[in-house]
Amino acid sequence: MKANRPKRDVHPDLARERLKCNFNIEEVTNIIDGGKDKTLERKKIEDIALNNGACLDEIPDECLSIKERYENAIRKSCIYSNIVRNEMLEITGMENFESPVLRRTADAFFKDISPFMLHLGMFVPTLIGQSTPEQMAEWLPKALDMKIIGAYAQTELGHGTFIRGLETTATYDPDKEEFVLHSPTITSYKWWAGGLGKTANHCVVMAQLYTQGECHGTHLFIVQIRDLDTHMPLPGIKVGEIGPRMGFSSADNGFLGFNSFRIPRQNMLMKHAKVEKDGCYVKSAKHGKLTYGTMVFIRVTLVSEMSFNLSKAATIAIRYSAVRRQTELRPNEPEPQILDYPTQQHKLFICIATAHAFQLTSKWLWDTFQAVMADVRKGNVDALPELHALSSCLKAVSTSDALSHIEQCRFACGGHGYMLSSNLPFIYSFVAATRTYEGDYTVLLLQTARFLVKAWEQAESGNNVTPTVAYLNRTANTKRVVWDNTHEGIIQSFQAIAAGKIGQCVRSIRDRIKSGMDYEDAWLMTTVQLVAAAEAHCRAVLVNTYWNEMIRLTKSSSANVKTVMHQLAVLYLMYWALEKTGDLLKYSSVSKQDLDDLQRRYEELLAALRPNAVSLVDAFDLRDEILHSSLGSYDGCVYERLMEEAQKSPLNAEPVNPSFHKYIKPLMQGKL
Numbered sequence: 001m002k003a004n005r006p007k008r009d010v011h012p013d014l015a016r017e018r019l020k021c022n023f024n025i026e027e028v029t030n031i032i033d034g035g036k037d038k039t040l041e042r043k044k045i046e047d048i049a050l051n052n053g054a055c056l057d058e059i060p061d062e063c064l065s066i067k068e069r070y071e072n073a074i075r076k077s078c079i080y081s082n083i084v085r086n087e088m089l090e091i092t093g094m095e096n097f098e099s100p101v102l103r104r105t106a107d108a109f110f111k112d113i114s115p116f117m118l119h120l121g122m123f124v125p126t127l128i129g130q131s132t133p134e135q136m137a138e139w140l141p142k143a144l145d146m147k148i149i150g151a152y153a154q155t156e157l158g159h160g161t162f163i164r165g166l167e168t169t170a171t172y173d174p175d176k177e178e179f180v181l182h183s184p185t186i187t188s189y190k191w192w193a194g195g196l197g198k199t200a201n202h203c204v205v206m207a208q209l210y211t212q213g214e215c216h217g218t219h220l221f222i223v224q225i226r227d228l229d230t231h232m233p234l235p236g237i238k239v240g241e242i243g244p245r246m247g248f249s250s251a252d253n254g255f256l257g258f259n260s261f262r263i264p265r266q267n268m269l270m271k272h273a274k275v276e277k278d279g280c281y282v283k284s285a286k287h288g289k290l291t292y293g294t295m296v297f298i299r300v301t302l303v304s305e306m307s308f309n310l311s312k313a314a315t316i317a318i319r320y321s322a323v324r325r326q327t328e329l330r331p332n333e334p335e336p337q338i339l340d341y342p343t344q345q346h347k348l349f350i351c352i353a354t355a356h357a358f359q360l361t362s363k364w365l366w367d368t369f370q371a372v373m374a375d376v377r378k379g380n381v382d383a384l385p386e387l388h389a390l391s392s393c394l395k396a397v398s399t400s401d402a403l404s405h406i407e408q409c410r411f412a413c414g415g416h417g418y419m420l421s422s423n424l425p426f427i428y429s430f431v432a433a434t435r436t437y438e439g440d441y442t443v444l445l446l447q448t449a450r451f452l453v454k455a456w457e458q459a460e461s462g463n464n465v466t467p468t469v470a471y472l473n474r475t476a477n478t479k480r481v482v483w484d485n486t487h488e489g490i491i492q493s494f495q496a497i498a499a500g501k502i503g504q505c506v507r508s509i510r511d512r513i514k515s516g517m518d519y520e521d522a523w524l525m526t527t528v529q530l531v532a533a534a535e536a537h538c539r540a541v542l543v544n545t546y547w548n549e550m551i552r553l554t555k556s557s558s559a560n561v562k563t564v565m566h567q568l569a570v571l572y573l574m575y576w577a578l579e580k581t582g583d584l585l586k587y588s589s590v591s592k593q594d595l596d597d598l599q600r601r602y603e604e605l606l607a608a609l610r611p612n613a614v615s616l617v618d619a620f621d622l623r624d625e626i627l628h629s630s631l632g633s634y635d636g637c638v639y640e641r642l643m644e645e646a647q648k649s650p651l652n653a654e655p656v657n658p659s660f661h662k663y664i665k666p667l668m669q670g671k672l
């Protein structure tokens with residue numbers, strides 16, 4: 001079902017915008033992609049996906065029933081995974097099966113979510129991260145070759161956050177050398193796993209391990225849940241889909257219950273702990289939380305995922321704003337493009353800057369993750385707490401910021417932004433889920449806060465702390481930092497805010513303990529402040545990393561590219577400084593005059609960026625097939641596309657709907 005769309009001339013307003021561009025777009029694209037070779041590789045992979053059946057559906061997905069939508073998503077997922085398996089992985093290399101480039105081509109097929117996403121997104125990474133070499137040899141080739149399709153079943157109806165509270169049990173039976181999986185209560189039913197409801201025939205299950213009469217906490221097991229031939233659930237398995245959701249509508253999120261269901265001993269994923277044939281439990285992990293590794297991995301990848309989603313929303317809203325005209329400024333003058341309104345620029349330019357900030361930070365985070373994992377493989381887990389703290393806060397803040405900026409993009413498109421054909425509601429509901437899944441925002445910031453409180457205490461007593469909190473060594477014992485409106489000054493102010501807030505948390509906890517509370521209650525009473533402190537730390541990390549990476553990556557760029565990349569980074573610093581004026585007043589010597597100057601400079605910067613705005617989103621290089629938007633296509637033919645999409649509404653298939661004769665007419669005639 002491939003729709004042939006008419007090729008149109010570029011809207012004159014967009015064409016004029018492109019003539020104003022004063023920098024080399026390709027250079028910026030190369031920076032975002034991570035180098036010229038990476039851009040070429042991405043384009044090659046996109047060509048393969050888009051020339052091989054990426055489908056613009058004749059009937060929009062949103063006009064289909066739940067069942068039709070799922071079936072269409074499965075049809076396309078099969079085509080897509082075949083292309084990934086047979087063609088794309090040849091280019092990226094099998095080890096890069098999770099490359100963001102592959103991920104973004106998937107959007108050419110699915111406005112919503114592929115039911116296979118969690119197979120590649122979590123099942124395969126769990127096999128890689130949690131298996132012994134023998135288990136990997138057994139399962140991984142089958143999974144990569146789509147001979148088995150998996151899900152990640154951790155969350156239960158009763159618990160998502162508190163993993164130690166999960167209720168599913170895996171009890172070892174040494175006589176048969178099997179584990180017996182059981183769901184003892186309704187709340188122990190697995191709930192939410194993507195692809196579990198109808199698609200997966202296997203899944204990774206997190207369950208409480210019992211052996212020799214003792215509980216050893218949560219461990220991971222690989223479980224076949226459906227017959228590979230008939231796809232019927234195996235005896236002892238109760239599986240289904242959880243029902244309609246805000247987004248993720250084609251991902252068949254599922255529930256799963258076990259009735260004394262048996263699996264072989266070898267199906268416990270035994271990289272970090274094992275159960276011997278006789279039932280003896282042996283732990284080899286040097287760190288108690290290594291079984292949570294897949295979650296850390298996904299949290300790391302989500303930062304780049306947020307950059308991608310934000311760049312899509314920004315492209316749609318900025319191209320639309322260049323074409324949309326509204327309200328005469330002066331009598332008899334043409335209505336301006338809405339992009340000329342500084343209020344519109346304020347909503348949208350931060351989205352471009354944030355997409356850059358997240359992209360550059362995500363590459364740095366990925367390198368950090370790889371280095372820590374290499375250490376872990378050698379048995380050194382010293383850097384794991386810092387990685388956990390860092391990935392937790394960056395996941396929380398990037399998903400939360402992306403969500404609010406994407407909502408601003410929708411606001412920026414007025415009524416048309418509310419149309420599903422704009423794609424903004426799909427992008428929004430996808431990103432809304434990311435703020436919750438893989439660790440809720442508040443919960444993850446509280447994890448970071450635990451690390452920060454310990455780091456603050458170390459710094460306070462004069463000990464050196466780890467790199468991402470090194471600013472505490474400088475600022476832990478300082479009251480207020482001297483305000484300086486350069487980029488270094490603003491970055492230092494963010495570090496001072498973070499240090500000030502963490503210090504205030506430590507004092508609050510100590511005061512509460514002094515007044516008779518135990519540690520747990522004192523911590524609990526301080527959690528509102530602790531969340532704010534962890535967020536402030538994350539902002540300090542983001543501004544510092546974005547700035548340093550921007551400088552590093554533009555060293556050999558042309559002058560105008562340097563300028564525009566510099567402008568975006570300064571805009572990012574100023575935007576957040578102005579958002580946090582209360583904190584600046586509290587933790588730096590900033591004056592009212594300084595803040596007024598900052599506001600004025602920010603407004604001047606919006607105006608300076610205005611001529612390059614459309615080209616900056618062109619530099620994201622998002623093809624129309626990936627954007628799926630009536631408002632954001634490269635040619636800017638917004639009104640034609642809106643009308644075209646309206647024609648596809650099933651309600652327009654007939655001039656008069658039967659409900660007129662059945663209900664409305666009798667009502668009009670007083671016969672109802």
Ligand SMILES: CCCCC/C=C\C/C=C\C/C=C\C/C=C\C/C=C\CCC(=O)SCCNC(=O)CCNC(=O)[C@H](O)C(C)(C)COP(=O)(O)OP(=O)(O)OC[C@H]1O[C@@H](n2cnc3c(N)ncnc32)[C@H](O)[C@@H]1OP(=O)(O)O
Pocket residue numbers: 077080081097098102103106114116117118120121122152154155160161162163164194289290292293295296298301302305384385388437438439440443447450451
């Ligand atoms: C064919 C088409 C496909 C195309 C797609 C292609 C590719 C896809 C690629 C990318 C796509 C992008 C993204 C989408 C992919 C997948 C995502 C989709 C769906 C989401 C799936 C899920 O949501 S899975 C479920 C996730 N669940 C959670 O995250 C639960 C959150 N809870 C926790 O993480 C934890 O349990 C906790 C941290 C809240 C608490 O744990 P607990 O055990 O109670 O620990 P504590 O007692 O509080 O702490 C003790 C101690 O441990 C430290 N710690 C905790 N966690 C970790 C860790 N992970 N690592 C290291 N250390 C850890 C903690 O800090 C404490 O330390 P201290 O005692 O020293 O303070």
Ligand SMILES: Cc1cc2nc3c(=O)[nH]c(=O)nc-3n(C[C@H](O)[C@H](O)[C@H](O)COP(=O)(O)OP(=O)(O)OC[C@H]3O[C@@H](n4cnc5c(N)ncnc54)[C@H](O)[C@@H]3O)c2cc1C
Pocket residue numbers: 118152153154155158159160161162191192193194248253433436437438439440441442443446
């Ligand atoms: C679209 C989607 C896809 C998903 N896919 C999967 C999947 O494939 N596999 C899987 O296993 N799971 C999956 N999940 C589940 C997801 O990981 C959990 O929903 C998430 O971790 C949050 O847990 P929860 O639902 O138990 O929320 P809760 O923990 O019940 O949170 C509810 C509220 O309580 C607050 N709260 C909870 N604990 C604390 C605390 N200690 N301190 C302060 N506040 C707290 C939270 O901040 C939140 O405001 C998915 C969820 C969604 C929405």
